[in-house]
Amino acid sequence: MFDAIVIGGSFAGLSAALQLARARQNVLVIDAGLPRNRFADEAHGFLGQDGRAPAAIMRDARHQLCRYPTAEILSGQVLGAQAVAGGFSLRLAGGGERPARRLILATGVADELPTVPGVRERWGSTVLHCPYCHGYEVRDQPLGVLAAHPMSPHQALLIPDWGPTTYFTQGEYDPEPTELLAFEARGVTVERTPVVELLGDAPALDGVRLADGRIVQVAALFTAPRTKPASPLAELLGCEHEDGPTGPYVKIDSWGATSVSGIWAAGDAATPMHNATLASAAGVLAGIGAHQAGVRSVTGE
Template identity: 55%
Template sequence: MQIDFAIIGGSYAGLSAALQLARARRNVLVVDAGQRRNRFVDEAGLTSHGFLTQDGRAPAAIAADAKAQLLRYPSVQWLDGSADDARVAADGRLEFRVGEQRISAGRLVLATGVRDILPPVPGLAERWGRSVFHCPYCHGYELDAGEIGVVAATPMAQHHALMLPDWGRTTLFLNGVYTPNDEERVELARRGTHVEPVPVVRIDGEADVVLADGRVLRMNGLFTQPRTVMTSPVAEQLGCAMTDGPMGPFIQVGPTQETSVPMVFACGDAARAAGSVALAVGDGVMAGFGAHRSTMV
């Protein structure tokens, strides 16, 4: 199959990029593996927050509406599956495979997303997206200004522990991951964050932290710092330059979301250090603009 613009990833960033290109009356193919990063929120029966006009809606509902609206444009095609075996052809076109089908595109937008690797604390992964989160702006308000725990997985826990007192009474569980220095302890005390040095044994109940000394501290919710990895090999296969972020590597992009590989653009969580639905949509808009404008030079 030959197409003008291919977008790998049909979540918020990819849908947003595709919409701009469809409205420019260009032929667009969206390839989607159906693995939205925030699908665990849907499974827990929770909702998405912080996105204008969509605050409090299920993430799946937002994505479904966006897909339905996109597919009303006759120049858009949708292909379910995972992209692999990507390369830059001799003529400069971008080629990749979905199942047995080979795709050739003039421009490629990578909206492949990332996968979260959680710290190995028993009970934490089972509560991911339900009572364990990584973004205070997305889920902090719903904890009703109650008890909030930060389970340290990296020294980035310090950042969480300083932010979260705006959302509730915060306890930082060091869990043997790092030791705050004197200056950091002063900052934590200034923010009212309690520091708990006793290791975490497991998470029980909704968000109950069981400590090695037998204490059980009941929390309204927990935050931790997952490590992120690319969900797709395509960026690496194409040779896109990467940047090391605090949570993991992400695709290096310029002002219009262009990557280091000509005619390849990237957006969403795969192309920024941290993200949200609103940020992914904005990135997708810029990637769509950038990909379209690249045809004019």
């Protein structure tokens, strides 16, 4: 039986596993190989890794983790999990089971992109979700914000620091009067006619076509899509969730512990704030928390 199994091998999962490996715990990372950041060519704002491809960062991290003799990485998908005597048992897609005393869920979220034609093929390139991650690379160009939920006006207020901004309400998410005053102060243009198509040779973006036929020039479009858990495991295991501005996430304490004893969660699956650095830091906390809980279980504290 492993001391811990980490489900998910991106920034949060690998960071958690590294702490456990350094604590000389037998830890297994099970990774389906579908990280949320696979659509981005570069990661930004990550200290020491700025401008590197996420795949390259994770490749190095996997290599560093596997130098520890008590760490393993398994490529595969976890289909089910259940509590058993002394811990948990995971059922794998390729058959077989893996037992562990403790679990760390770093399973991430999946983005539910707006259905406007042209969005999906530009996702991670010129259709972006985080200005702190990608805004600098599209600076000083006409930018847009495609509304997707009631928090979209807040995003539109941020973007002018990177370029002149148009907020597309999509006919649904009109700014409140106080937000309109803030838009005016920030120089944000409000366009209430819905965007029906993105234009240009993807992944480049030349502009957007509106429902009335007009074309508005934009070089990049920001949107904060709704999110859903990429894996049903947290729900299957009975972990409580909270509602965030873009979708549900696993409820955790300050060390990443979920509502279910023996289970921790980290990364995008367990926070409304989605960012590579924050995910890595959350993984560190969850890994340490899981180790210290194991010590307490042995000492009877």
